[in-house]
Amino acid sequence: MDTIWRPIKETGHLTEKIVSRIEQIIDESNLIAGSRLPSERDLARLLGVSRPALREAVKTLEAHGRVVVRHGQGVFVNASADEVMRIRLANQEVSMTELYAMRNVLEAPAAGWAANSATDEEIERLRVALEAEEEIRTQPTDYGRLAELDAGFHLMIVEIAKNRFLLQTVGILQEMMAAGMETTLTVPGRLDRSRQDHRAIFEAIRDHDGEAARIACSSHIIGAREAALLRIRGVESPE
Incomplete structure (x- = not known):
């Protein structure tokens, strides 16, 4: 080998x-x-x-x-299996609400598993990813870059959860949602709320608090879904 x-x-x-x-x-x-x-x-x-x-x-x-x-x-x-799944999902015209619901089903438990199994090295990697995201939020807004960092943060959590099938599935969902991510982050107040949410998720994983990590991740995804729907409807966030 x-x-x-x-x-x-x-x-x-x-x-x-x-x-x-x-x-x-x-x-x-x-x-x-x-x-x-x-x-x-x-x-x-x-x-x-x-x-x-x-x-x-x-x-x-x-x-x-x-x-x-x-x-x-x-x-x-x-793999061909990935492509089959993408085609099936696309043909079914999966709604934004359904995609966020699936994210919640997959990613919230993953955050809990990550908190329970994260090593010191993995926690440090997640901290670096979080701080890179927080740093770019203080600069003139580049929503494309922010979307990449946001997705990378979530995917890293799933990696730390150590379930390869889950990682594959979440990766496919991220690709399907990539086009809408920038719109979500442009909703007034969403950037700051997302930053707070990511910090809460990180701190729960750092403290090996599986339940807190699960709750923080679920709350974050629900908030992102609501922001996305507000933007689609042309309504500004009340935050």
């Missing part, structure tokens, strides 16, 4: 070599759909290739359906 990490010689057909090697890594490491590959920097270093060359290979893999790139989050293993 160690041979899959040997440096690649940067000679002819480099993109094809990198594509082949990443596919080998996915297959031989038994990575399931939803598994995240190493960061671009780490993967380029491990394979001994430049980051531009790696990006070209990742584009090819994405075009072939082997991986999916979630901006601000990383590169994830894709």
Whole structure:
């Protein structure tokens, strides 16, 4: 298995070599759909290739359906099952309310599990993600970047919960909701409320308080749903 990490010689057909090697890594490491590959920097270093060359290979893999790139989050293993689920959900014209309800069903318990199982290292990673999100909120508003950080914070919690099928499912829901996330964050008062909610979720996970984490996450998702519906109706938030 160690041979899959040997440096690649940067000679002819480099993109094809990198594509082949990443596919080998996915297959031989038994990575399931939803598994995240190493960061671009780490993967380029491990394979001994430049980051531009790696990006070209990742584009090819994405075009072939082997991986999916979630901006601000990383590169994830894709699978035909994922695509089937996306198509089914899209064809059923799932409403915003239904999507938020599903988030609540999945993510609130995940926050509780994360609080119960989080290691010191995972708590530190979550703290760094939270502070990056809080920092950008103090700057001229870039809603696209905020949406990426928001989604990344929630996905990290699901990762800490250590349930790979849950991670895969939440990732799909996030992709479906990505188009509406910016609208949610533009509702007056929502940015500050979201910041407070994320801080409460983090503190509960840090304190290993599973019930508090579950309640804080559920309250946050319900508030986000209400803000989204207000925006859709063209009504300003009373906050």
